Amino acid sequence: MTILRLLWIYLRVGVMNELAYRVNFFVRLFQSLLELGTALAGLAVVFSYTDTLGGWRPDEILALLGVYFLVGGVISVVIQPSMEGFIESVREGTLDFTLTKPEDAQLLVSVQAVDLWGFIDVLLGSGVLVVALARLGERVGGLEAAMFGAMLTAGIGIVYAFWLILATCSFWFVRVENILVIFQSMYQAGRWPVSLYPGWLRYGLTFLVPVAFATTVPAEALTGRLNTETMLGALALAAALLLASRAFWRTGIRHYSGASA
Amino acid sequence: MSGLIDLYLQQFKTSLAAMLQYRAALVIWLIGQILEPLIYLVVWTVVSQTQGGSVGGFTTGEFAAYFIGLMLVNHLTYTWIMYEYEYRVRHGSLSFALLRPVHPIHSDIADNVSSKVVSLPGMFLAAVVLGLLFRPTFHFVPWAVAAAVPALVMAFLLRFFIEWCLALAAFWMTRVNAVNQTYFAAMLFLSGQVAPVALLPGWIQTTAAILPFRWMIAFPLELLLGRLTPIQTMEGFAIQGAWIGLGWISMRIVWRAGVRAYAAVGG
Numbered sequence: 001m002t003i004l005r006l007l008w009i010y011l012r013v014g015v016m017n018e019l020a021y022r023v024n025f026f027v028r029l030f031q032s033l034l035e036l037g038t039a040l041a042g043l044a045v046v047f048s049y050t051d052t053l054g055g056w057r058p059d060e061i062l063a064l065l066g067v068y069f070l071v072g073g074v075i076s077v078v079i080q081p082s083m084e085g086f087i088e089s090v091r092e093g094t095l096d097f098t099l100t101k102p103e104d105a106q107l108l109v110s111v112q113a114v115d116l117w118g119f120i121d122v123l124l125g126s127g128v129l130v131v132a133l134a135r136l137g138e139r140v141g142g143l144e145a146a147m148f149g150a151m152l153t154a155g156i157g158i159v160y161a162f163w164l165i166l167a168t169c170s171f172w173f174v175r176v177e178n179i180l181v182i183f184q185s186m187y188q189a190g191r192w193p194v195s196l197y198p199g200w201l202r203y204g205l206t207f208l209v210p211v212a213f214a215t216t217v218p219a220e221a222l223t224g225r226l227n228t229e230t231m232l233g234a235l236a237l238a239a240a241l242l243l244a245s246r247a248f249w250r251t252g253i254r255h256y257s258g259a260s261a
Numbered sequence: 262m263s264g265l266i267d268l269y270l271q272q273f274k275t276s277l278a279a280m281l282q283y284r285a286a287l288v289i290w291l292i293g294q295i296l297e298p299l300i301y302l303v304v305w306t307v308v309s310q311t312q313g314g315s316v317g318g319f320t321t322g323e324f325a326a327y328f329i330g331l332m333l334v335n336h337l338t339y340t341w342i343m344y345e346y347e348y349r350v351r352h353g354s355l356s357f358a359l360l361r362p363v364h365p366i367h368s369d370i371a372d373n374v375s376s377k378v379v380s381l382p383g384m385f386l387a388a389v390v391l392g393l394l395f396r397p398t399f400h401f402v403p404w405a406v407a408a409a410v411p412a413l414v415m416a417f418l419l420r421f422f423i424e425w426c427l428a429l430a431a432f433w434m435t436r437v438n439a440v441n442q443t444y445f446a447a448m449l450f451l452s453g454q455v456a457p458v459a460l461l462p463g464w465i466q467t468t469a470a471i472l473p474f475r476w477m478i479a480f481p482l483e484l485l486l487g488r489l490t491p492i493q494t495m496e497g498f499a500i501q502g503a504w505i506g507l508g509w510i511s512m513r514i515v516w517r518a519g520v521r522a523y524a525a526v527g528g
Contacts, residue, residue: 027439038446042455049316050308178285185293
């Protein structure tokens with residue numbers, strides 16, 4: 001429960017900070033709507049020439065787009081700003097202050113910054129998802145919904161662990177945010193099912209940069225095309241990566257000697 | 262004139278040195294530049310295969326040639342000047358550029374060209390690899406390929422002028438991201454990045470013919486691929502020329518007004 005309480009506190013601070021710049025809300029809303037509009041128009045163009053794309057029907061791709069915005073929103077609300085803040089604090093030496101606090105340092109570092117307006121993407125993504133679900137109708141039952149929830153959680157867990165592992169590298173290397181920029185740039189590939197991509201790229205988007213687990217796999221669960229192996233694999237990978245990132249974080253912390261003091 | 266040439270040579274040297282310092286940033290930028298056309302290449306390849314090998318006048322191989330060519334043309338005409346100006350105006354570093362005896366646009370052009378020279382080998386390598394993977398069909402039309410060279414130069418100038426105007430919006434606004442994003446969204450469709458312009462609905466094609474976007478990317482690209490008739494080519498050059506003139510005039514007007522409005526934040 002500590003995690004929720006802390007997240008709540010940081011969220012409140014984030015809200016208070018951001019509410020000082022209210023015009024930002026409209027700017028960000030505009031930008032998110034523009035991105036969504038562009039994505040939908042792109043889908044419209046593609047589906048004016050075909051009925052299915054690699055076996056996916058338009059409504060199913062729409063559901064995937066919803067997941068893409070939803071997960072992208074979660075990343076931009078807390079994962080990305082917190083990890084960037086963490087890398088910055090290692091370089092500046094302000095991580096010292098975090099380490100003196102009486103809570104688990106990994107937890108503090110992971111929720112330390114909240115970008116409030118990222119919720120716009122979460123909401124838009126959920127909206128798209130609801131529309132897609134309504135159009136898919138009864139083909140999505142309770143089982144699919146449960147599997148979707150599990151895969152979404154696993155996907156977000158995998159992305160978080162991935163970012164944490166890369167960010168932890170900043171204990172040894174100075175310029176790691178570059179690798180994180182690569183993730184941001186690769187993430188746009190998740191707007192389409194990874195099964196479309198040729199083998200080498202699909203492999204890269206699955207294991208090198210876990211875009212597939214963040215978007216395609218949850219959408220597969222929702223549209224009833226997820227096989228048991230992938231599901232178990234995603235759960236196992238999420239658990240393994242979360243444990244590994246925790247262990248790696250501890251090693252890093254032991255290595256950290258402070259730069260400010 | 263020889264003063265200007267010296268200036269460019271010197272600027273090339275300094276920008277090259279700066280580019281080579283930030284190799285990682287260059288690689289990341291390249292990945293983004295390659296990935297976007299690659300995604301649409303994959304999507305349209307799948308669509309074309311589902312439809313039995315061709316869609317809207319493009320075969321699977323022609324789609325491959327189109328998007329690989331798109332990657333190169335986009336790279337050759339790309340600028341990031343709007344991000345640069347937002348930074349310069351916000352941090353006040355523009356003040357130093359204004360003190361110099363020559364117009365700042367010269368150093369911007371030299372900067373842009375030298376960064377392309379540095380990243381071109383990477384881009385060509387990517388094009389070759391994608392060519393081997395996706396097997397493009399390329400119809401070699403000698404006159405069209407020859408005409409594509411000036412079309413590319415004009416496209417570069419056109420895009421540079423227009424984006425330089427857009428960049429100067431930073432004189433009046435502090436948050437120009439939304440403006441840039443709107444511009445890029447329009448560009449995505451109207452310049453043929455999502456799909457070849459011929460595959461878009463009729464009213465978008467009409468819009469694309471009027472606005473400058475199509476003439477920055479799609480026109481030299483289609484010419485290179487031998488998809489345009491001589492008459493279409495002449496029309497294209499005329500429209501490009503008109504837009505370049507318009508872009509140049511508005512650049513001068515906006516620059517004058519902007520420098521007057523510039524209050525040197527920070528500086």
